[in-house]
Amino acid sequence: MADFEELSFVIPGYTPETIPLDRLLEYLQQMAQVLGDTQNLHLIEIRKSSVAPVFRVPKAAALAAKERANRVQRGDGTKKQVDAFNRISKMLRRDSRDAGKPALLRSGDRVLLKIPAAPQDTGVLSGIRQPSTVDGQLIRVGGTADDAALQIQDLEGRIMSGFTAKRSLAKELAKLMWEPVRLSGDGQWCRTEEGNWLLERMQVHSYELLEDEDLSVVLERLRSVDVRWPADVHKRLRQERDESL
Template identity: 30%
Template sequence: MSDERRLIFYIDAYSPETIPMAKLAEYMADFAALLGKDNAVHFAGLEKGSTKIAVRIEHEDLPKVTARLSDVRRGNPTKEMAKVFDQIDDRLANDNAVGRIYIDGPDEAVALLAFPGRTRQKPQSYGPFNQEGHLDGILISVGGKDESISLRLQNGDTTYTNCDTTRHIARELGKHLFEPLRIHGTGRWTREANGKWTLLRFRVHRFDVLKTDSLSDTVHALRSITGSQWKDIADPLAELENLRRDDEGELH
């Protein structure tokens, strides 16, 4: 035991009596992943007061463990270590907590790594911005009684609902219900704190009807071009598939 040192993961939320067991298990798993050296790290219990997860580090492996934590502190972690650090910090922020890891020395604690948790600078949202652009999708509805007519466009799992246009354009759009379209106009967007862009409104100025040609129609069009070599290819569909493969044979 004299050749082992104790590391403490301090969390200023909960206590050994109040922290949910599942949450404690998550923190312990992340702590273990951060320290590495599975065979040299041993759980030493929970201490009284705020949540303090104590582990014993075998003497010969302590420099290796502290070096890993120093890499994180200096901003030079491996990708795996950075991921674990961010995961712990996210847990702490969600629990309205901060944390730190230190060596429990005989005279004083030696700080190794701090987690800002709830005190970290929160990312900001930006906008809204106006941006000229276009949206693609299947027109699934057009309607309204006011001068501004609303419409909805579906593109896979995404449905654009905050779109509107004039009665004149809506009248023309109505002729292409359930057809693929590209609507052009001015979008009003915000960039959320998580980096996601949210469409607040899209004012449609014009639209294009997108072609729905089948692959065989496309091949027929390619073969009809003067000077095209596609007409000499026996199996053009197989050739198109080959063109989509990379050097390792993967299809893209």
């Protein structure tokens, strides 16, 4: 009895001679996320017709990988697996010359997982302008144009670029490097295919220096505030809540 099983991943829209290496690696990476086992997937061959990478997988690991694929096909995989499935689907939409031809994960002649190309998405938006604010720390101020380029690290640690400010304002901001600030101005936003809103760029018009205090200090200050609540506070809060529904 063989100790290994072969799983093939059929990618339509390319041949081994035409698929770019970086695109092939993207597909393989996402399929590895779907199967949830990068350690036991060994690429041994790329078969022709479409592009069909073949994995050699130990029997026990193959059994677990096939069960994960079945769960994803049923729609009850983990978030990471479902996200990878959806990424492959969107990649197929762009790559496949035949929109009706799905990607397939096979074990021999048996199809374990079928991934159709995603339909054209009309939910993507870009160029949405509105007044915006961003809190974080300035980590770069520079450039030679009339509008200086700014880079900020937000409160979640993400590095954000695409900010600009007039030189006079940039000179003031340069003195506040690595200090917590709130930048305000005209932002340009986009909505991704996943429905997330992203700030693409922002012309900064003003700023506010934020206090950088320990959370315990802030909480202690709040506790020390002398607030006199009315006797019927609970009744009033319930009434306001009911009126807002």
